[in-house]
Amino acid sequence: MELDLTWILLGLPAAFALGWVASRLDLRQMRIANRQAPRAYFKGLNYLLNEQQDQAIDAFIEAVQNDPDTSELHFALGNLFRxxxxxxRAVRVHEHLISRGDLNTADRQRAQHGLALDFLKAGLLDRAEEALxxxxxxxxxxxxxxxxxxIYERSREWPEAANVARLLENSGEANFGVRMSHYQCEQAREAVQQGDSAKALAIxxxxxxxxxxxxxxxxxxxxxxxxxxxxxxAYDTLAPLFERSDVAAPLAAASLAKAAQAAQQTRPALKLLSTHYQRQPGMDVLEAITTLQANDPAGAAxxxxxxxxxxxxxxSLMAATRWLTGQSSNAHPLPAPVQKALEQAxxxxxxxxxxACGFEAKEHFWHCPGCQAWDSYPPRRIEEL
Structure with missing residues (x-):
């Protein structure tokens, strides 16, 4: 068959025209998508600034659908879900980011950190630890x-906590010496509860x-x-707290008084407690002093x-109550309703x-059960603060 040049000459302009139309349609679609993505992004940002998180999430989802390759939108969406x-949903977003092959190293690490925070906030401590x-x-x-x-402090895994604290200290984050001593004390307490006093003493x-x-x-x-x-x-161990007027000394006042009585060290203990009381007056130290003076005939007075x-x-209502109780005698006892009212007060x-958090307790805690802070309990009772 002979080639008809007329049809070729007519077909070339037609093909060119169709290609041009198709390219214009593609460009138009791209412009529309590009306009929609920023519009959805800024709409979500506006909702976020107005603390309208539900609407912000909807807007960011729309933006992600228009531009699924934008990692920043995924990060914003994951943080909002969390x-x-x-x-x-936050976990799915961050896992999707980690699975992407085109993600750079910095964004991959950022997504891994976001995933760890998702597990941590959800209370999935094992998975959070693995991600971290x-x-x-x-x-x-x-x-x-x-x-x-x-995580280790919350789950009371003290050896693991000590290892991480040591790594943090070696990297220059902070000094964790006192914190690690708390971990040792917690292990000693657990040993005592298990009946292994020798191990506790060694620790x-x-x-x-x-x-x-x-x-x-x-x-x-x-x-x-x-x-x-x-x-x-026990007396030799506790006495230095009062010799140097340690702020935590009142917590050991009752124990020092008992040790002094058992070890026939009443006189030096009284001197030590009285000196500390002059520097830092407090009810715990005062009651330890009165305990040691109880055997003296003039002790009550x-x-x-x-x-x-x-x-x-x-x-001090506590001191006033103690005084009123001491003033009463067998002949003139303090009426029971009055005594009960004072004790309740x-x-x-x-x-x-x-x-740190205001959590109140009958006993002193070194590790707050409310906010998990260390050394946040002053060694004085509420009345003395």
Whole structure:
């Protein structure tokens, strides 16, 4: 068949025209999509600034659909899901980002950090720990270690917490010496609960040698020695707290008084407690003094005077109650309703309060059960703050 040049000449302009029309349609679609993506993005940003998170999420989802390759939109969407408590959707977003082959190293690490935060906020501690371990050697290493430290403290895995604290200290994050002494004290307490007092004594003795200025291991060691009948050793362990007027000394006042009585060290203990009381007046130390003076024939009268002197220094319902109770006698006892009312009135004042979150408790905590902060409980009761 002979080639008809006429048809070729006619077909070339037609093909060119069709190609031009198709390209114009593609460009038009691209312009429309590009206009829609920024519009949806800025709409979501406006909702976010107005704290309308639901509408912001809808706008960002629309933006992601228009431009699925934009990682920043995915990050914004994942963070919003996490803030709203939709952790499963946040996890899917961050896992999708990690699975993308075109993601650069910095964004991949950022997505891994976001995934770890999703698991952490959802309370999935095992999966959070696994995700945080993958951030070792990255720019998020310090943050990941601090998060792992919080996980181990929350789950009471003290050896693991000590290892991470040591890594943080070696990297120059902070000094974790006192924190690590708390971990040792927690292990000693667990040993006592399991009936292994020898192990507890060894742990506390070693901790005291490592951190001699930390009050908690000294107090726990003295109390454990006292419980085992080592009164003189307990006295020698606790006395330095009062010699240097440690702020935590009132927590050991009752134990020191018991150890002094058992070890025949009443006189030096009274002198030590009285000197500390002059520097830092407090009810715990005052009651330890009155306990030691109880065997003296004039002890009752002396105790009454101590409470009056304390009231002159600072108003105290606890001291006033002790004075009233001491003033009553067999002939003229304090009426039972009055005694009960006084005890009920002083009960809230005898509590300890966390300075970080305000959690109140009958006993002093070194690790707040409310906010998980360390050393946030002042060693003084609410009335004395």
């Amino acid at each position: 803030r709203r408590g939709e952790y499963d 371990r993958k951030l070792e050697g990255t720019s998020y290493e310090g943050q990941a270690r601090l998060a792992r430290l919080a 506390l003795s070693q901790t005291l040698r490592t951190t001699p200025d930390a009050p908690r291991p000294r107090i726990l060691l003295g109390q454990l020695q006292l419980a085992q009948g080592q009164a003189q050793a 002396t105790a009454q005077q101590h409470y009056l002197d304390h009231l002159q220094k600072q108003p 002083i009960r809230p004042l005898a509590r300890y309060r966390c300075a």
